[in-house]
Amino acid sequence: MGEGLIYTDVEPEDVVLVGLITDDQTEDQANEYLDELQFLAETAGAVTRKKFVQRIDTPNTKTYVGSGKIEEIRLYCMQNRIDAVIFDDELSPSQLRNIEKILDRKILDRNNLILDIFAKRARTADAKTQVELAQYQYLLPRLTRMWTHLDRIKGGIGMRGTGETQLETDRRIITQKIALLKEKLIKIDRQKAVQRSNRGQLVRVALVGYTNVGKSTTMNLLSKSEVFAENKLFATLDTTVRKVVIDNLPFLLSDTVGFIRKLPHQLIESFKSTLDEVREADVLVHVLDIAHPNFEDHYNVVNETIAEIDPHMKEKPTIVVFNKIDAYNPKPDEIGFHPDGAAFALEELKNTWMAKLGNKNCIFVSVQEKINIDELKARIYEEVKEIFQIRYPYHNFLY
Numbered sequence: 474m475g476e477g478l479i480y481t482d483v484e485p486e487d488v489v490l491v492g493l494i495t496d497d498q499t500e501d502q503a504n505e506y507l508d509e510l511q512f513l514a515e516t517a518g519a520v521t522r523k524k525f526v527q528r529i530d531t532p533n534t535k536t537y538v539g540s541g542k543i544e545e546i547r548l549y550c551m552q553n554r555i556d557a558v559i560f561d562d563e564l565s566p567s568q569l570r571n572i573e574k575i576l577d578r579k580i581l582d583r584n585n586l587i588l589d590i591f592a593k594r595a596r597t598a599d600a601k602t603q604v605e606l607a608q609y610q611y612l613l614p615r616l617t618r619m620w621t622h623l624d625r626i627k628g629g630i631g632m633r634g635t636g637e638t639q640l641e642t643d644r645r646i647i648t649q650k651i652a653l654l655k656e657k658l659i660k661i662d663r664q665k666a667v668q669r670s671n672r673g674q675l676v677r678v679a680l681v682g683y684t685n686v687g688k689s690t691t692m693n694l695l696s697k698s699e700v701f702a703e704n705k706l707f708a709t710l711d712t713t714v715r716k717v718v719i720d721n722l723p724f725l726l727s728d729t730v731g732f733i734r735k736l737p738h739q740l741i742e743s744f745k746s747t748l749d750e751v752r753e754a755d756v757l758v759h760v761l762d763i764a765h766p767n768f769e770d771h772y773n774v775v776n777e778t779i780a781e782i783d784p785h786m787k788e789k790p791t792i793v794v795f796n797k798i799d800a801y802n803p804k805p806d807e808i809g810f811h812p813d814g815a816a817f818a819l820e821e822l823k824n825t826w827m828a829k830l831g832n833k834n835c836i837f838v839s840v841q842e843k844i845n846i847d848e849l850k851a852r853i854y855e856e857v858k859e860i861f862q863i864r865y866p867y868h869n870f871l872y
Contacts, residue, residue, distance in 0.1 A: 486556035488519045489549065491538060493561070494528040503561075505767055506734065510561050513586050517593065522553060535571050537564060547576050559586055562735070566615050584611060584737040591740065599661050606654040607740045613647050665749065674864060675716070676724040676857045679754035681779065683771035684731025686762040687796045689713075690840045692728040695850070714750065719854045722861065727754065732778045734770075741781060752783045756856045757791040763827070763837070764800035772830070790856050792834050794849060798822060799839040819845060 492507045494500045503526055511521045527542045536543045537560055546558060557579040564572070564582040573580045581589075588608050595601040680688045696715035713728045727750040741748075751757070759775060761768045772793075779786045795801075798819070822828065822837045829835075836852055838845045 486519045487522050487554065488514055488557045488559050489522055489546065489555055490514065490524045491546065491558060491560045492524070492526050493532060493538070494526060495532070496530055500526075500528075506561050509734065510559060510583060510586070513583070513590065514559060517586055517590050519557070519559075522555060523549060525549075532562065534565075535568065536575065537562070537568055537572065543572070543575055550576055550578055557581060559583070563737070569615060583735055587733070587737055587740065599665075602654055602657050602661065603740075606651065606658065607737065609647055609651050609654065611737065613644065613651070662749075676756070676860045676864070677727065677750075677754045678717075678724055678756045678758060678853060678857065679727045679729060679751045680758050680760060681729055681751055681775060682731060682760035683762070683768075683775055684733050686731070686760045686765075686771070687840050688728050688731065688760050691758075691760055691794070691796070692726065694840055694843070694846065695853075696726055719850050719857075722854060722857055724857045724861075727751075732775045734774050736778060741778070748782050751779065752786065754789065755860050756853070757786070757789050758794055758853065759791055760794045760796050762797050763795040764797040764802075768795075790834075790860075792836060792849075792852055792856060793830050795822070795827060795835065795837045796840055798837050799842045799844060 490507050490510050492503045492510070494503045498506075507524050507526065511524070514521055525538070525542065525546055527538045529539060533539055538546070549555065550558065555578060558572070558576055558581070560572075560580070560582045562582060563584045564580070569580055569582075588604065588611055591600075591604045592608065595604045680692055682688050692713065692715065696717050715726050717724055717726045729748065729751055757779075759772070761772055765771065776787070801822075819837055827835065828837075834852070836845065836849045838849050840846070
């Protein structure tokens with residue numbers, strides 16, 4: 474397999490997306506998830522040509538969608554020379570085999586796509602190791618499908634990373650590789666623990682949030698540094714830590730990987746060391762994109778993922794930051810709608826139900842436009858100061 478990840482430069486692929494409306498997922502949710510899947514596909518370098526949605530009680534155990542819908546997808550792919558079909562949920566190994574046999578195309582699921590983006594985004598040895606481990610864990614039960622058809626799959630999205638040319642790779646070698654990567658991550662975890670202990674007892678603040686809500690931009694503003702930030706999902710994978718001083722109070726600020734719905738379990742497991750920055754933080758700053766129509770869902774997804782990392786995380790002081798207020802204008806049926814499309818005034822936002830989220834510890838800002846940043850800094854300062862005074866009761870320069 475070789476060490477590390479293998480990247481391939483290929484032409485953008487034409488893809489179609491497939492999602493379901495089920496007993497557990499409404500039509501609005503299905504459409505939103507497919508919009509997000511399209512954003513993921515674009516981030517991976519693909520062009521979405523069509524979205525297929527089927528209403529069905531539960532996913533078909535053999536082909537995810539029904540026989541009529543899979544035939545409709547097959548005809549469209551054949552007539553439009555589609556390169557790959559991406560499904561919005563994780564597919565079982567048997568579903569992958571069955572669907573690929575019918576469609577005669579490269580088949581990916583959401584997990585495979587997210588893993589591919591992580592492989593593309595990984596920069597440090599730490600992140601590459603974590604992604605590689607997650608990829609192998611994902612591929613292990615799918616070896617027969619992946620390796621049998623690699624003779625006609627020539628790279629592209631979903632194929633970055635491990636083993637494109639290693640047809641002889643078998644389950645034993647993959648299992649050994651997983652064990653070696655886990656050992657490597659244990660060593661990395663130890664090194665990171667030493668690094669954290671060397672930082673002393675400064676108060677730690679961690680930025681958390683759904684992917685693409687403006688965490689890295691917030692980090693840049695508060696720390697006056699240049700953390701990579703762009704309008705794509707998972708723009709940064711590696712946790713960035715900076716020393717920040719507000720007034721005369723120093724603390725450590727960390728920017729963490731963005732969360733997303735249906736984040737592959739393999740990634741949560743392999744990125745535990747990265748997420749240690751969240752676990753060990755004294756204060757969480759939960760950034761939300763208030764302009765996104767489903768920011769409430771994003772808020773819940775992040776909280777659920779954090780709870781999976783550590784059930785005690787909900788006890789930490791948390792500041793909820795509603796970002797992008799310059800772009801916020803609610804739907805017509807919501808209270809306080811501005812019929813002329815004008816953005817909400819700051820004082821109006823403070824009187825909405827949103828201000829009660831997170832035990833009323835909320836701030837409304839626009840990091841890009843630098844709106845209300847002083848209040849954000851003051852709120853962080855107060856939270857850090859309270860912890861600092863408990864930790865250093867005889868340190869009087871703050872009073």
